[in-house]
Amino acid sequence: xxxxxxxxxxxxxxxxxxxxxxxxxxxxxxxxxxxxxxxxxxxxxxxxxxxxxxxxxxxxxxxxxxxxxxxxxxxxxxxxxxxxxxxxxxxxxxxxxxxxxxxxxxxxxxxxxxxxxxxxxxxxxxxxxxxxxxxxxxxxxxxxxxxxxxxxxxxxxxxxxxxxxxxxxxxxxxxxxxxxxxxxxxxxxxxxxxxxxxxxxxxxxxxxxxxxxxxxxxxxxxxxxxxxxxxxxxxxxxxxxxxxxxxxxxxxxxxxxxxxxxxxxxxxxxxxxxxxxxxxxxxxxxxxxxxxxxxxxxxxxxxxxxxxxxxxxxxxxxxxxxxxxxxxxxxxxxxxxxxxxxxxxxxxxxxxxxxxxxxxxxxxxxxxxxxxxxxxxxxxxxxxxxxxxxxxxxxxxxxxxxxxxxxxxxxxxxxxxxxxxxxxxxxxxxxxxxxxxxxxxxxxxxxxxxxxx
Amino acid sequence: xxxxxxxxxxxxxxxxxxxxxxxxxxxxxxxxxxxxxxxxxxxxxxxxxxxxxxxxxxxxxxxxxxxxxxxxxxxxxxxxxxxxxxxxxxxxxxxxxxxxxxxxxxxxxxxxxxxxxxxxxxxxxxxxxxxxxxxxxxxxxxxxxxxxxxxxxxxxxxxxxxxxxxxxxxxxxxxxxxxxxxxxxxxxxxxxxxxxxxxxxxxxxxxxxxxxxxxxxxxxxxxxxxxxxxxxxxxxxxxxxxxxxxxxxxxxxxxxxxxxxxxxxxxxxxxxxxxxxxxxxxxxxxxxxxxxxxxxxxxxxxxxxxxxxxxxxxxxxxxxxxxxxxxxxxxxxxxxxxxxxxxxxxxxxxxxxxxxxxxxxxxxxxxxxxxxxxxxxxxxxxxxxxxxxxxxxxxxxxxxxxxxxxxxxxxxxxxxxxxxxxxxxxxxxxxxxxxxxxxxxxxxxxxxxxxxx
Numbered sequence: 001x002x003x004x005x006x007x008x009x010x011x012x013x014x015x016x017x018x019x020x021x022x023x024x025x026x027x028x029x030x031x032x033x034x035x036x037x038x039x040x041x042x043x044x045x046x047x048x049x050x051x052x053x054x055x056x057x058x059x060x061x062x063x064x065x066x067x068x069x070x071x072x073x074x075x076x077x078x079x080x081x082x083x084x085x086x087x088x089x090x091x092x093x094x095x096x097x098x099x100x101x102x103x104x105x106x107x108x109x110x111x112x113x114x115x116x117x118x119x120x121x122x123x124x125x126x127x128x129x130x131x132x133x134x135x136x137x138x139x140x141x142x143x144x145x146x147x148x149x150x151x152x153x154x155x156x157x158x159x160x161x162x163x164x165x166x167x168x169x170x171x172x173x174x175x176x177x178x179x180x181x182x183x184x185x186x187x188x189x190x191x192x193x194x195x196x197x198x199x200x201x202x203x204x205x206x207x208x209x210x211x212x213x214x215x216x217x218x219x220x221x222x223x224x225x226x227x228x229x230x231x232x233x234x235x236x237x238x239x240x241x242x243x244x245x246x247x248x249x250x251x252x253x254x255x256x257x258x259x260x261x262x263x264x265x266x267x268x269x270x271x272x273x274x275x276x277x278x279x280x281x282x283x284x285x286x287x288x289x290x291x292x293x294x295x296x297x298x299x300x301x302x303x304x305x306x307x308x309x310x311x312x313x314x315x316x317x318x319x320x321x322x323x324x325x326x327x328x329x330x331x332x333x334x335x336x337x338x339x340x341x342x343x344x345x346x347x348x349x350x351x352x353x354x355x356x357x358x359x360x361x362x363x364x365x366x367x368x369x370x371x372x373x374x375x376x377x378x379x380x381x382x383x384x385x386x387x388x389x390x391x392x393x394x395x396x397x398x399x400x401x402x403x404x405x406x407x408x409x410x411x412x413x414x415x416x417x418x419x420x421x422x423x424x425x426x427x428x429x430x431x432x433x434x435x436x437x438x439x440x441x442x443x444x445x446x447x448x449x450x451x452x453x
Numbered sequence: 454x455x456x457x458x459x460x461x462x463x464x465x466x467x468x469x470x471x472x473x474x475x476x477x478x479x480x481x482x483x484x485x486x487x488x489x490x491x492x493x494x495x496x497x498x499x500x501x502x503x504x505x506x507x508x509x510x511x512x513x514x515x516x517x518x519x520x521x522x523x524x525x526x527x528x529x530x531x532x533x534x535x536x537x538x539x540x541x542x543x544x545x546x547x548x549x550x551x552x553x554x555x556x557x558x559x560x561x562x563x564x565x566x567x568x569x570x571x572x573x574x575x576x577x578x579x580x581x582x583x584x585x586x587x588x589x590x591x592x593x594x595x596x597x598x599x600x601x602x603x604x605x606x607x608x609x610x611x612x613x614x615x616x617x618x619x620x621x622x623x624x625x626x627x628x629x630x631x632x633x634x635x636x637x638x639x640x641x642x643x644x645x646x647x648x649x650x651x652x653x654x655x656x657x658x659x660x661x662x663x664x665x666x667x668x669x670x671x672x673x674x675x676x677x678x679x680x681x682x683x684x685x686x687x688x689x690x691x692x693x694x695x696x697x698x699x700x701x702x703x704x705x706x707x708x709x710x711x712x713x714x715x716x717x718x719x720x721x722x723x724x725x726x727x728x729x730x731x732x733x734x735x736x737x738x739x740x741x742x743x744x745x746x747x748x749x750x751x752x753x754x755x756x757x758x759x760x761x762x763x764x765x766x767x768x769x770x771x772x773x774x775x776x777x778x779x780x781x782x783x784x785x786x787x788x789x790x791x792x793x794x795x796x797x798x799x800x801x802x803x804x805x806x807x808x809x810x811x812x813x814x815x816x817x818x819x820x821x822x823x824x825x826x827x828x829x830x831x832x833x834x835x836x837x838x839x840x841x842x843x844x845x846x847x848x849x850x851x852x853x854x855x856x857x858x859x860x861x862x863x864x865x866x867x868x869x870x871x872x873x874x875x876x877x878x879x880x881x882x883x884x885x886x887x888x889x890x891x892x893x894x895x896x897x898x899x900x901x902x903x904x905x906x
Contacts, residue, residue: 026763088765094660152763179666193665197764206728207547210878212646212849214726215749215779216690217740219733222752223686229676230683235802237669273667275659280672280804287670296668299675300767301758306775310479310605311650311812312541313777314753314878322759324766326668349688351733359764396665425663425767 003130004441011440014044015122018084019102019111023118025062025085025152034148037084037118038063041146044125049132050144061156062148066167069132070141075451077141078373079170079410080128081400082121082177083150086113087425094427107433114431115418120176121146123417123436127443139451143170147400150177153197153360154399161400162407172373173404176443178416179424181392182263183432186381186442188374189414191292191393192401194327194364196337200225200344201320204352208305208314219351221319222305228354229321231347232297232340237281239297241343244336249329249366251293259288262390273421292393295336296326323356326395333361362399367411376453377413380446384438415442456583457894464893467497468575471537472555472564476571478515478538478605487601490537490571491516494599497578502585503597514609515601519620522585523594528904530594531826532623532863533581534853535574535630536603539566540878547880560886567884568871573629574599576870576889580896592904596623600853603630606650606813607852614853615860625826626857629896631869632877634845635716636885639834639895641827642867644745644846645854647780647817649790653678653797654773657805661758661767672804674772675758681807682774684800685750685793690734692750694796697789702782702819704746712741715843726874745846748789749779776809779848786814815852820864829906830866833899837891868895 023037024030038055045067046053053067062085070077089099089112097103102111113119124144131138145168147157161168178189204219232241239245251259266287270279281290300323305316325336341356348354367374369391378389394414401412417439423429476490477483491508498520499506506520515538523530542552542565550556555564566572577597584591598621600610614621631642657672685694692698704712719740723732734743753776758769778789794809801807820827822844831842847867854865870892876882 026761026765028762088759088761090759090761091661151765193668195665195766197766204729207876208544208879209727210849211749211751211753211777212648212779212847213873213877214744215646215751215848216734216743216747217722217732218727219729219731220751222755223682224688226679226682226752227688229679233676235677235680235800237802269670274662274671276657276672276804277806278672278804279670280802281669290669291667294669296664298664298668298673298766298768299679299758300664300765301760301769302675302755303760305752305754306543307754307756307773308479308541308543309481311775311777312479312604312753312878313648313650313751315751316754320760322764324664324764326665347688349690349733351729351731353730394665395668396663420666423660424666425765426661428660 003134004444008437011126015119015436016102018118018122019113020100022100023085023148024088025149026088034062034085038065038148041065041084041121041125045144048125048129049136050128056160058156058159064156064160065146066144068143069138072138072141072451075140076171077143077169078450079143079145079168079173080124081145081173081175082124083117083147084121085148085151086116086118087151091427096428104433108430109433110428110430112429114429115422116424116429117150117177119431119436120416120418120439123439123443124176126440127447130444131447139447143168157400158403161403165407168408170408170410172410173412175398175401175412175414176416177398178394178414179418179420179422180416180435181390183419184385185263185387186385186389187415188378188389188391189394189416190369190391191329191366192364192398193395194331194333194362195324195397196327196333196358196361197324198356198358199320200228200323200354200356202352202354203318205315205317208317211313211315214315218315221316221352222302224349224352224354225302225319225321227349228344228347229299232343241297241339243339244295247330247335248295251289256289258391259286262288262392264288291395293328295328295331298324300324326397327364329364329366331364333363337361362397363402365401365405371411373411373413376449377415377446380449381415381442383445384442456587457897461890464579468572468889469555471571471575472566473553475553476538476601477541478602479541487515487538491518491601494518494537494574494578498597501578501582502589503581509613511609511612517601517609517613518597518599520597521595522591525591525594525904528593529624530596530622531903532596532598532621532626533577534598534626534628535577536570536600537574538601538604539569539571540604544880549881557886561883562886563881563883565882567882568875569877569882570603570630572884572889573869573871573892576892576896577629579893580900583897584900592900596621610853611856614856618860621861623861623863625863626865628851628854628865628867629869630851631847631867632871632873632875633869633888634843636872637838638840639838639842641831641842641844642847642869643822643844644782644819645817645851646848647784647786647815648777648850649780649786649811649814650777651809651811652773653681653776653807653809655805655807656771658768658770661770664766664768667768671768674769674805675755677802677805677807678755678772678774680802681797681800682752685796694750694792696792697748700783700788701748704742709742711844712739715741715845717741744848746781748781748784751777753777779850780817782817782819784817786816790814815850816855818854818858824864826864826866829902830868830899833902834868834895836898837895
């Protein structure tokens with residue numbers, strides 16, 4: 001019986017304790033919880049036997065957690081990355097169980113962060129612990145860097161990585177923040193979409209006005225936002241921002257063929273995952289390509305005017321829309337932002353002013369599957385899950401992958417054990433319990449393989 | 454010295470006590486305040502010497518206040534109307550003084566309801582009080598009907614009027630819920646816009662989804678609302694709903710000429726009242742005609758998605774937009790609603806469902822200035838204010854005017870003493886104090902004139 005088999009209950013208890021900390025990074029009232037979560041990770045690393053375990057502070061920022069173990073000369077160094085912060089749980093009324101009281105049902109753990117990314121961070125911690133607790137050493141050199149701002153733009157790590165290249169020097173990174181393509185199918189992610197997230201602010205009249213008295217003469221800020229949004233994409237989802245799609249690198253023919261062979265049924269995806277009456281986007285482009293290798297323009301919410309109960313007849317003076325773009329290689333945040341701003345300026349209706357301000361951004365990324373760190377990871381995953389590892393891309397954004405490449409010159413091996421219906425960023429987030437345990441074992445096998453090469 | 458001159462301070466004290474009751478009809482938590490405001494009006498009428506003063510109740514509805522005095526045989530009967538409910542005070546942070554603690558500054562009273570409509574209701578109460586307290590009788594027969602749901606759709610009065618034609622039988626109504634065209638310019642309003650106010654609900658995915666994972670395939674409910682809204686009017690404000698403007702009766706040439714002679718400066722209106730960089734709408738149509746005799750389609754707010762601090766990358770599954778139309782003669786709510794619904798259906802993007810539900814509606818109205826009740830009112834106003842009374846229309850909606858015409862067969866004399874910059878439905882609502890006192894006197898003179906005819 002291995003250490004990993006012996007400690008299943010301990011692992012579950014520790015994982016639950018981690019999930020109970022509501023480390024919501026977007027909300028200032030959770031600052032103490034953020035700190036508690038960071039300390040939890042640091043203390044766990046220290047207890048395992050990792051060295052130099054500590055919080056890295058910066059004014060006004062959530063702490064990073066760092067630790068290392070560097071006693072394997074002639075062996076490679078791997079930098080482990082994850083994040084301890086989570087998305088807000090709202091809307092609370094849609095959760096079937098309390099978001100910060102993990103609950104097991106149907107062999108799943110339900111909680112905010114169960115998968116994204118506390119579950120996967122905990123997998124990294126326990127894989128490392130197994131070696132250190134049984135043999136007192138690791139098969140390779142390990143550096144750990146866990147952040148608390150992934151859901152809120154990651155400003156701290158973005159400043160820290162370029163300023164600490166020596167400390168973070170490694171041969172590759174293991175980024176555990178992606179998902180499996182399907183249950184039972186071990187997966188490595190080779191591409192990520194980039195992101196530009198910002199606020200579109202429209203100002204009209206000096207103050208909200210009575211729509212009876214002023215309707216027909218005073219500008220309506222939300223109406224203006226609607227016109228601007230409708231000018232960026234048509235109702236069928238075709239992009240209207242001039243030049244927006246100019247620099248898209250199409251997937252290689254082999255990539256398209258591999259994706260076409262993945263177990264994906266569009267009807268099932270529509271029915272079980274999305275649950276709308278139909279999907280959107282160009283039907284000539286397969287869904288996986290639309291969500292992995294095509295950009296998006298998306299509105300997330302509009303603040304302004306009256307949204308309470310009943311009827312208030314105001315002309316909203318101001319409206320703020322949360323508006324993002326997902327980008328794919330070879331689009332860049334700077335170029336896409338410039339095109340968006342110019343499209344907004346052009347679409348801005350008379351009587352109002354419109355301004356787009358970026359909150360955070362990340363470039364898209366693509367990695368090479370022939371990289372030896374990726375090949376070893378694929379072999380380890382295949383060994384534990386018993387089936388061939390598949391390669392996919394992800395439509396999400398993990399800015400750290402671009403940072404590691406740019407400043408440390410290393411590729412990121414992106415593996416993850418979440419499932420497509422794990423409700424990331426939505427009510428009733430979950431993590432499949434067998435994937436939690438297999439994940440720990442797979443990461444352990446990966447470290448072992450890297451050490452025996 | 455008249456009764457009205459002697460009691461200026463008493464009137465002010467009573468007015469302030471009335472304003473201190475936060476009778477916000479749109480918010481259920483103010484149900485007790487609504488009742489207190491109704492009782493305030495009833496008790497004031499009773500104390501004045503009006504008869505049969507009482508609350509009229511209906512399940513789940515705000516009370517009506519009724520009173521009468523019917524001892525002037527061979528004299529006409531006038532039905533006085535106003536409303537004791539007010540709009541919500543939000544956004545509170547934009548008020549310079551507390552909305553429910555009336556404050557005098559620059560000869561204005563600042564408070565929610567100062568003008569709309571508590572100030573004007575109080576004018577009616579005090580005008581009547583003067584006659585009863587000094588002579589024990591009124592120059593004509595008076596019925597009073599004050600409602601508490603004007604800002605929330607007026608369902609109670611809408612059901613009550615048709616069911617109580619005998620009780621409410623009168624020769625004309627005096628509706629005191631409009632405004633003066635300009636300071637010092639006594640004004641009678643001869644036309645009102647109608648209103649259809651409702652909610653546009655768009656449903657996309659089953660739940661909010663991660664925009665990285667699903668962006669490009671899952672429908673976005675707010676994006677769909679934006680496309681629907683943008684399909685109803687173009688960015689220049691031209692109506693796109695098929696047939697929407699078919700039944701608009703243009704103002705008579707005399708009416709247009711009279712409006713053109715009113716003291717209105719577009720630059721001043723833009724600068725002092727609206728405060729945007731420019732006005733909207735067809736510049737070929739004068740502003741007064743755009744706001745009085747042209748319809749609108751207006752969005753008041755959109756609920757759904759994420760509008761909190763920071764960045765949450767959700768694809769909103771559901772969005773609800775508050776959407777209204779102002780209507781002018783001879784449009785009807787039923788016909789306009791049908792056209793709107795059909796336009797929404799046609800504009801609804803793929804992947805979502807859209808539904809428009811009316812919360813309340815009112816037809817537009819136009820009255821004939823040659824009506825003797827209107828002519829007497831004009832004379833009384835001219836007498837008190839010392840200048841010729843002008844006729845205008847209002848862009849707002851007072852559903853009761855249509856109800857009185859339809860069910861009681863009477864015209865409404867619409868006079869009011871608010872000013873165009875009184876911030877109705879907005880922060881820092883105010884009422885010009887001299888207009889408060891002149892209003893009481895003008896209504897008294899009007900009753901006197903009707904009694905001496």
